[in-house]
Amino acid sequence: MVETRWSLVSRRRIAALAGGLALAGLMLGPAAAAEGRLRIAKQFGVVYLLLNVIEDQKLVEKHGKAAGLDIAVEYVQLSGGSAVNDALLSGSIDVGGAGVGPLFTIWDRTRGRQGVRGIASLGNFPYYLVSNRPAVKSIADLTEADRVAVPAVGVSVQSRILQWASAKLWGDKEFAKLDRISVAVPHPEATAAIIKGGTEITAHFGNPPFQDQELAENPNAHVVLSSYDVQGGPASSTVLYGTERFYRDSPKTYAAFLDALDEAAKFVTENPEKAADIYIKASNSRIDRDLLLKVIRNPQVSFKVEPQNTLGLGQFMHRVGAIKTEPKALTDYFFDSPRTAAGS
Structure with missing residues (x-):
């Protein structure tokens, strides 16, 4: 059975939500990043399983407390990289979850301004x-x-x-x-x-x-x-990204978020059955559980925060004129972090 049956009304609701987020940001101006607050936009599918796990187990809050900080976390469901990018630029969210293609687009367009760059990968998945x-x-x-x-x-x-x-x-x-x-x-x-x-x-x-x-x-x-x-091989197609302001002004929140993602990645790898149950609950899914477990255990899938094999897509996009700036290294479009430094 298909996981969720969508209607035209569903699409209109998502469009209205995305539009409302963008409008609110334009009316009030981009909200300043603040320690102790984290607003995350996610989309649909197992590629967002790490976010499902950190929400279910309150891992951001856990790592925030370990650093002496209470963090209030909010999750917003959107569909499509354009809606995520609009919400991020309006200041309505702090972290967007979307494909690496939308990341390159928003990175290129915000250089010298909001300075959007990648935060972490959500894992490698063949699409x-x-x-x-x-x-x-x-x-x-x-x-x-x-x-x-x-x-x-x-x-x-x-x-x-x-x-x-x-x-x-x-x-x-x-x-x-x-x-x-x-x-x-x-x-x-x-x-x-x-x-x-x-x-x-x-x-x-x-x-x-x-x-x-x-x-x-x-x-x-x-x-x-x-x-x-x-x-050209396994690659991180879906990533998380945010603005320079969030990275600069909320270092404890940022670190707690990365630590939470890393813990979630280890949890999914070591506990696929529990992770499957979390996904089904979080998405109100009617998917066959055995099929879901097959997806999570697929040897071509790996759950990790370190991005892999992303640079090639950005260089292709520059070559055909989709973005103006050519990315030459991961540090061009990802924030510096020990968690992601060895990525590609």
Whole structure:
């Protein structure tokens, strides 16, 4: 059964929430970062499991107390990197969770101003482009009759990886070739469309567990493309990021957050069954528990805060003109931290 059934009303509510957050920030001005307060935006899927764990076990609060600080933590559910970036720039949140593609976009646009950079990875996960049309064996087989669902057209990490794959196949000038048949649909709704069939959506570039549900529940569903194939191996596609102000003015809160994420990563790795139960509870999910455990235990998945293999996407985005500044090292677009220093 699909994890969540989304309706048009659901999408409108998310749009209204994101718009409200941005409007509030514009009216009041960006809120100053403050020690002892942490507002986090998350999205959908197992890729956000570390956030589910730190919320369930109050790990930020735990590590804050160890540092002599009481931290009030709030979580906001959004869909799409654009909504997350809007909320972050409005000052409505302190930390955004989204794909590494949106991170490069906001990093490039805020250099010398808000100074947004990465905080941590949420782990390595292969993202699959899944199609329910048997004739689609590769992206070269997609036609004007197909519609590819992504979280945000042109800017989400799925969309950026699809552009990168297009550039490899057709050349850099054609990197956006498949944007015109892409549509912005939240993962739960896109999954329902792939499983049911008979809609305009014939492909979905998703993330776990949605892609796994599609493959398990529709015999015609198959993998057309893996993000790892495009990125050249295991990679951190989903990350957390914040502003220079948060990093500079809330050092204890920042450190407690990283410590909490690191503890959560170890917990998930060592306790996959407990982690699965936390995810099901947090997302009010009806996903098959065995399927969820299969996702968490997938040998291609690793839960860790250290980013891996992210630089290549940023350099591709610069090469095709999607961002103005070329990232040359992790420290260009990630804040300095012993937790992430060995990343790539």
